[in-house]
Amino acid sequence: MIAEIGHFALVLALGLALIQALVPLAGAHWRDAALMNTAGPTAHAQLAFVAISFAALTACYVMSDFSVANVFENSHSQKPLLYKITGVWGNHEGSMLLWVLILALFGSLVAAFGGNLPATLKANVLAVQSWIAAAFYLFILLTSNPFLRLDNPPFEGRDLNPILQDIGLAVHPPLLYLGYVGLSISFSFAIAALIEGKIDAAWARWVRPWTLAAWMFLTLGIAMGSYWAYYELGWGGYWFWDPVENASLMPWIAGTALLHSAVVMEKRSALKVWTVLLAILSFSLSLIGTFLVRSGVLTSVHTFASDPTRGVFILMILVLFIGGALALYAFRAPALKQGGLFAPISREGALVFNNLFLTAACASVFIGTLYPLALEGVTGDKISVGAPFFNLTFGPLFLPLLMAAPFGPLLAWKRGDLLGAAQRLMAAAGIAVVGIAVTFAVSGGGPVLAPFGVGLAVFVIAGAATDIVERTGVLRAPLAVAFARARGLPRSAYGSAVAHAGLGVTLLGIVCVSTWGTERIVSLKPGAKVEIGSYALTFEGMVTRQGGNYRELIARFTVREGDTLRGVMNPSKRTFPARSTSTTEAALLTRGVSQIYVSLGDPNDDGSIAVRVYHKPLVLLIWLGAVVMVLGGLLSLSDRRLRVGAPKPAKPARPAMQPAE
Amino acid sequence: MRRTGSWLVFIAVAMAPLAADPVRAVQPDEILSDPKLEARARVLSRELRCMVCQNQSIDDSDAPLARDLRLLVRERLVAGDSDDKVIAFLTARYGEFVLLKPRFNWSTALLWLAPGALVIGGIFGIAMTMRRRRTAPVASAPLTEDEKRRLQELVGR
Secondary structure, eight states: OHHHHHHHHHHHHHHHHHHHHHHHHHHHHHTOHHHHTTHHHHHHHHHHHHHHHHHHHHHHHHTTOTTBHHHHHHOOTTSOHHHHHHGGGSSHHHHHHHHHHHHHHHHHHHHHHGGGSOHHHHHHHHHHHHHHHHHHHHHHHHHOOTTOBOSSOOSSOOOOOGGGOSHHHHHHHHHHHHHHHHHHHHHHHHHHHHHHTOOOHHHHHHHHHHHHHHHHHHHHHHHHHHHHHHHHSSSOOOOOOOHHHHHHHHHHHHHHHHHHHHHHHHHHSOSHHHHHHHHHHHHHHHHHHHHHHHHOTTTOHHHHHHSOHHHHHHHHHHIIIIIHHHHHHHHHGGGSOOOOOOOSSSHHHHHHHHHHHHHHHHHHHHHHHHHHHHHHHHTOOOOOOOHHHHHHHHHHHHHHHHHHTTTGGGSOSSSOOHHHHHHHTHHHHHHHHHHHHHHHHHHOSSOSHHHHHHHHHHHHHHHHHHHHHHHHTTTTSOHHHHHHHHHHSOHHHHHHHHHHHHHHHHHHHHHHHHHHOEEEEEEEOTTOEEEETTEEEEEEEEEEEEOSSOEEEEEEEEEEETTEEEEEEOOEEEEETTTTEEEEEOEEEEETTEEEEEEEEEEOTTSOEEEEEEEETTTHHHHHHHHHHHHHHHHHHTSGGGOSSSOOOOOOOOOSOOOOO | OOOOOGGGHHHHHHHGGGOOOOOOSSOGGGOOSSHHHHHHHHHHHHTBBOTTSSSOBTTTOOSHHHHHHHHHHHHHHHTTOOHHHHHHHHHHHHOGGGBSSOOOSGGGHHHHHHHHHHHHHHHHHHHHHHHHHHHSOOOOOOOOHHHHHHHHHHHHO
């Protein structure tokens, strides 16, 4: 019964989506307030029905109702409750349901917080949002229905793939989807604006908070997934240039570019045509990512061809939305008014530079990911494009971005002074040089490029600090004045500085781990020792333990530095009988922001066991940097002028200390 | 096969039937006694694909095939092959598919040249646009009906 309620609610959501896709649009066309106003309530009702549908599926999972095919295939009665719930989106059908739930959530949020939008724009945005929703409801109902029943319900389920039974899976897909799907809002805004044929600086101001929110979720989602892969997959890698990873990275890069170009559009009314295109492209890349992951085309073109129903359906959605959007763009964009002029060396110029390289980096990931598929489709030749290719292309394209990041915020709008900016960055450059020198001294030889990598990271961080120091004049003006200026500085200024600093932090982590990370692969008998970095690990022995739905072999290591005990590590191997698979649970010992990483291989007949031990210096900075970037996003989002919601009554004028941005 | 790449969360579900009993990547018994040769083997391994896996190098992979390839690479190195020779040997045996870094040739020219071409094309495009914009005066768009009415109201008042 519950499954049927869920199924029915989803059908009702589709009906509502169809209404919302057409009625507000007609209303906006005829300037009919009554028709336009249907958009809000239908958006909320859509969310309510999708939520009912999602809750119904969750209930089936929690109650282990194996008469529902989806539950039978992906759950097990002995599974911990948390993983019963997260199993809802650990499979194709359920994850698509989560996808539309988040889509409906964003639609409802726009309806709720879009009070300050012009009525026609709001109606059009919600209508476009509903086209996307309708397409995906149809996709679920026609090709991926999670509520189908089995004729002869079995007693026990097939269990969820053990690798997915992890807290990482509880958090990672929802975050990633919040980002992916959140970009649909900027897409809808872009299409709505093109339909109206009017885009101005205010449009950029309305779009920015939504893009920013989506970008923050995407950043967190990617970082979370990266950390999950790091500890779950058992050999300490954090980024693999896997097509599925690339599918999430591309919208992130495009979204980052969009955030930057929207600034130009908001402040200077320039780059409109480009910003609208980026908004379309960002979500298009999300859709392409969904297609890549969902259609099975990645495994091989041939697998895709053997069961093409789902793939072809998503491909049709893709062609319809991306093709339609780009056609509308080509038709309307030339009519958009052009904004202010600017010199090449200016804040605008810096942001164009940022967009150029971000777009090229995004394109290189795109081409690298799809090239093997295209080549196989066209000539039948099979080639592989992997990490070495991306390191060679993506790296050099990101390098100029990192070097330019400290300069951008120091340049004035319209016409900037590069020499002046360079002079103001002298202190930051000095700190970077000290960083390089110290690294050289400490590392003593080693790869020559690494100290420069550290220097660049330090430069990015110090450069971000320079921005704030310059704006507040904390080193020149009296403290009270500087403090007042610091208070008056818009939060978005802090936001961008913090986010740029986060970029430097991540870079520092990547450089240190890839240069000074060490690895030992050994067979150990109980009592044996292995040394790594300044630590010595002693293998104390092994025990077996019965978990909920698995058996576990746990090894015990004590970690000493000199004579001091630094900790105990318990890496393990789990065997899941339901799927006759096993997972490796690596053990991590965190020392500051560095980690020791131990993962188990196979036991040998002589009582020894294969062990991989890694020392990962500063590895946590990789993800902490992402968190810092998100904090920057939060600061920016809390900026007065971007704060989502109805405009508040003006406060009594503050002392005029708002410096020009 | 067990390593799935972080975003293979979803694919992993589909691939589950293929999940083999794990043999961890690079085993202690594979490691060569000569550290220089071993280091070269590791570098080479990272550029070679485990052909039965999803986009995974033989250095990372747990699949039995990857182990065979790792041993083969080491065998060739011990026999005195240069890095290029090892790569050529494997490509001759398994085809271009085994290379994670595709070789530059006619069918991969677009792949390798596109990123650079995009940057150069982008710079060119931006330069052209900026020049055109600077020479052509910005024509302000005519007022819409609404705006005209509003202007009349304001002026009339």
